[in-house]
Amino acid sequence: xxxxxxxxxxxxxxxxxxxxxxxxxxxxxxxxxxxxxxxxxxxxxxxxxxxxxxxxxxxxxxxxxxxxxxxxxxxxxxxxxxxxxxxxxxxxxxxxxxxxxxxxxxxxxxxxxxxxxxxxxxxxxxxxxxxxxxxxxxxxxxxxxxxxxxxxxxxxxxxxxxxxxxxxxxxxxxxxxxxxxxxxxxxxxxxxxxxxxxxxxxxxxxxxxxxxxxxxxxxxxxxxxxxxxxxxxxxxxxxxxxxxxxxxxxxxxxxxxxxxxxxxxxxx
Amino acid sequence: xxxxxxxxxxxxxxxxxxxxxxxxxxxxxxxxxxxxxxxxxxxxxxxxxxxxxxxxxxxxxxxxxx
Numbered sequence: 001x002x003x004x005x006x007x008x009x010x011x012x013x014x015x016x017x018x019x020x021x022x023x024x025x026x027x028x029x030x031x032x033x034x035x036x037x038x039x040x041x042x043x044x045x046x047x048x049x050x051x052x053x054x055x056x057x058x059x060x061x062x063x064x065x066x067x068x069x070x071x072x073x074x075x076x077x078x079x080x081x082x083x084x085x086x087x088x089x090x091x092x093x094x095x096x097x098x099x100x101x102x103x104x105x106x107x108x109x110x111x112x113x114x115x116x117x118x119x120x121x122x123x124x125x126x127x128x129x130x131x132x133x134x135x136x137x138x139x140x141x142x143x144x145x146x147x148x149x150x151x152x153x154x155x156x157x158x159x160x161x162x163x164x165x166x167x168x169x170x171x172x173x174x175x176x177x178x179x180x181x182x183x184x185x186x187x188x189x190x191x192x193x194x195x196x197x198x199x200x201x202x203x204x205x206x207x208x209x210x211x212x213x214x215x216x217x218x219x220x221x222x223x224x225x226x227x228x229x230x231x232x233x234x235x236x237x238x239x240x241x242x243x244x245x246x247x248x249x250x251x252x253x254x255x256x257x258x259x260x261x262x263x264x265x266x267x268x
Numbered sequence: 269x270x271x272x273x274x275x276x277x278x279x280x281x282x283x284x285x286x287x288x289x290x291x292x293x294x295x296x297x298x299x300x301x302x303x304x305x306x307x308x309x310x311x312x313x314x315x316x317x318x319x320x321x322x323x324x325x326x327x328x329x330x331x332x333x334x
Binding site for chain 1: 273274275276278293295298299300301302303306308310311326327328329330331332333334
């Protein structure tokens with residue numbers, strides 16, 4: 001079976017799904033189930049105090065016994081905030097060490113601050129975290145993050161939540177050529193074909209949230225993404241034919257035609 | 269006794285430990301984690317940790333996110 005391994009655990013699904021922006025927890029759960037995702041991202045936030053004591057909890061809907069939860073540092077703009085958030089997440093999830101690190105550099109674009117990301121990654125790896133790291137599609141930064149000991153490199157395809165698809169497949173190709181740990185496209189996928197393209201490039205997986213949650217029918221889009229990732233993966237494994245501009249070759253036999261070809265007809 | 273919990277000032281008749289605070293906030297059966305003055309308090313030691321005047325607490329949960 002075609003599985004991939006992150007931090008020593010093997011997974012059959014290569015779709016990693018975020019849990020933000022759904023209508024309610026019921027829709028979140030249905031989308032997760034339709035996607036087949038085994039790794040689910042969650043954010044860490046202050047709880048309401050003094051009110052809403054009966055409020056449902058995301059971890060009751062997506063229990064850690066059924067899914068690999070990947071706490072993130074969304075909204076953190078400094079290495080210190082990201083590290084602090086993930087220490088709390090580890091306590092919340094009973095010592096769970098697999099995390100998604102992102103340190104943002106700009107509120108308008110949500111581009112990563114790669115220097116702060118590297119600083120945070122060094123601390124977290126030293127503290128025993130298994131770090132899946134959101135980064136730009138810069139191959140040198142990707143290599144540095146791998147050298148630090150990150151468990152997976154997760155370059156953006158385009159801006160978080162933009163749905164613009166894979167804007168620079170060439171950089172992703174260079175990253176894929178160099179990096180030995182899993183490479184997962186994180187951010188920018190808009191529809192099923194974008195996810196398929198990421199997988200056809202040879203990525204190990206795709207992490208997405210908005211493309212599913214903001215679809216008109218999130219559960220159906222989750223299902224479409226599952227198929228796209230499986231199709232893209234199989235196409236990668238199968239090995240596509242080379243592209244041949246101006247080298248048309250018929251798929252059917254040239255012999256035994258009942259009519260002459262235009263070329264020989266013109267010569268007669 | 270004044271505590272700052274998730275950025276809000278709260279008054280309590282001390283002394284109170286972390287476990288008692290958690291129960292007071294009806295969070296005893298919730299999946300939470302707590303940090304006091306920047307240090308994580310392990311869940312196993314909630315009832316041993318006595319709170320002090322001016323302590324700053326962060327009580328967090330997992331929410332939907334990408």
